[in-house]
Amino acid sequence: MEVYLDNGATTKPREEVINIMVKSMRENYGNPSSMHRKGVEVEKLLKKARRQVAKALGADERDIYFTSGGTESNNMAILGALEGNRRRGNHIITTKIEHPSVLNVFKSLEEKGYEVSYIDVGKNGVINIEEFKNSLRDDTVLISIMYVNNEVGTLQPIDNIISIIKGMKKKPLIHVDAIQAFGKIDFNVNKLKVDLMSISGHKIHGPKGIGALYVRKGTKLKSIFFGGSQEQGLRSGTENVPGILGLGAAAESVKKNLKTNTSKMIHLKTILLKAIKNKIEDIKINGSDLEGSAPHILNISFEGIRGEVLLHSLEQEGIYISTGSACSSKKKKVFSHVLKEMGLTDNQMEGAIRFSISHENTEDEIEYTIEKLVDIVGKLRKVIGRR
Numbered sequence: 001m002e003v004y005l006d007n008g009a010t011t012k013p014r015e016e017v018i019n020i021m022v023k024s025m026r027e028n029y030g031n032p033s034s035m036h037r038k039g040v041e042v043e044k045l046l047k048k049a050r051r052q053v054a055k056a057l058g059a060d061e062r063d064i065y066f067t068s069g070g071t072e073s074n075n076m077a078i079l080g081a082l083e084g085n086r087r088r089g090n091h092i093i094t095t096k097i098e099h100p101s102v103l104n105v106f107k108s109l110e111e112k113g114y115e116v117s118y119i120d121v122g123k124n125g126v127i128n129i130e131e132f133k134n135s136l137r138d139d140t141v142l143i144s145i146m147y148v149n150n151e152v153g154t155l156q157p158i159d160n161i162i163s164i165i166k167g168m169k170k171k172p173l174i175h176v177d178a179i180q181a182f183g184k185i186d187f188n189v190n191k192l193k194v195d196l197m198s199i200s201g202h203k204i205h206g207p208k209g210i211g212a213l214y215v216r217k218g219t220k221l222k223s224i225f226f227g228g229s230q231e232q233g234l235r236s237g238t239e240n241v242p243g244i245l246g247l248g249a250a251a252e253s254v255k256k257n258l259k260t261n262t263s264k265m266i267h268l269k270t271i272l273l274k275a276i277k278n279k280i281e282d283i284k285i286n287g288s289d290l291e292g293s294a295p296h297i298l299n300i301s302f303e304g305i306r307g308e309v310l311l312h313s314l315e316q317e318g319i320y321i322s323t324g325s326a327c328s329s330k331k332k333k334v335f336s337h338v339l340k341e342m343g344l345t346d347n348q349m350e351g352a353i354r355f356s357i358s359h360e361n362t363e364d365e366i367e368y369t370i371e372k373l374v375d376i377v378g379k380l381r382k383v384i385g386r387r
């Protein structure tokens with residue numbers, strides 16, 4: 001049996017996504033900027049995809065800009081907002097557990113002279129809201145915060161943050177990295193009242209190398225790219241048409257099936273979590289387990305076992321999981337900055353693995369995973385003489 005439980009790293013593209021992409025390469029290969037029919041037909045398809053993404057986010061389609069993925073959306077949002085609001089101040093806020101595509105931008109901005117507040121998280125992976133409140137200043141220009149953490153699945157209190165800044169005289173801009181939240185959490189950018197939001201195609205059974213940035217009307221954002229002025233001048237470069245059409249189809253599906261997909265994920269996560277708690281001793285759930293957590297991510301430390309060994313043992317049985325985030329898991333001996341900030345010991349960090357579920361997984365797959373996991377953990381612990 002093959003069980004793919006690494007959907008936080010990436011997901012399998014849906015059949016309809018693949019079909020629309022192939023069709024676009026075979027038939028609709030025109031450049032949307034061309035004035036002839038081949039271009040105009042593609043421009044129409046792009047419009048449809050923009051509408052699909054906008055609808056899924058609860059946004060106006062004119063506020064959606066296609067990018068090359070989550071990383072680019074995050075970079076564009078942060079760098080573009082600061083460029084566009086240079087005179088407003090020199091202070092920016094983020095958290096200590098962001099994805100590198102946000103955290104490393106802030107580090108480079110710090111080197112360039114911006115003052116940065118990196119907000120701490122508690123043991124559960126949720127930011128310290130008092131510390132956040134106290135960090136706000138008159139010259140705070142931008143806050144960038146993730147909705148759902150990719151490694152542990154905890155949800156940040158975006159609503160609360162927005163209501164706190166609403167009362168400020170000079171309201172900072174707020175950017176939300178919603179890459180792990182899109183398709184898993186029911187939100188609407190208009191109701192949420194964020195200024196900027198990043199999403200990515202390959203986390204929602206769409207294609208890789210495509211994403212979008214939502215920019216609320218009136219938000220001053222300067223382009224960080226220079227070229228042919230595509231995407232209303234914000235993101236120059238000939239559009240990745242197959243990717244955009246694939247993203248549109250994936251976004252529409254996510255919107256249409258949000259309730260059924262999330263309840264399926266919660267159901268599977270509950271089965272997995274309960275069985276692990278009941279059948280395996282000396283474990284630690286990292287972050288919140290069900291409440292306060294996204295429906296697809298479950299991060300657990302198995303005491304005395306290295307996550308990497310567990311990963312490869314499960315792989316032998318056809319089960320694919322991850323240790324921490326995909327991006328950091330290949331850098332040997334570098335512990336996850338997220339788990340570190342949550343106060344885990346070196347052993348707990350070393351023993352951490354992440355299961356990330358999709359609505360496409362089945363109960364049988366979860367039962368098979370539990371059976372193999374219990375067996376492997378038992379064997380590995382016997383080898384190291386723990387039991």
Ligand SMILES: Cc1ncc(COP(=O)(O)O)c(C=O)c1O
Nearest residue numbers: 069070071099101150179180200
């Ligand atoms: C929270 C978060 N932000 C940003 C990214 C980067 O997205 P992309 O892979 O589309 O560049 C990821 C991907 O792992 C993520 O999980």
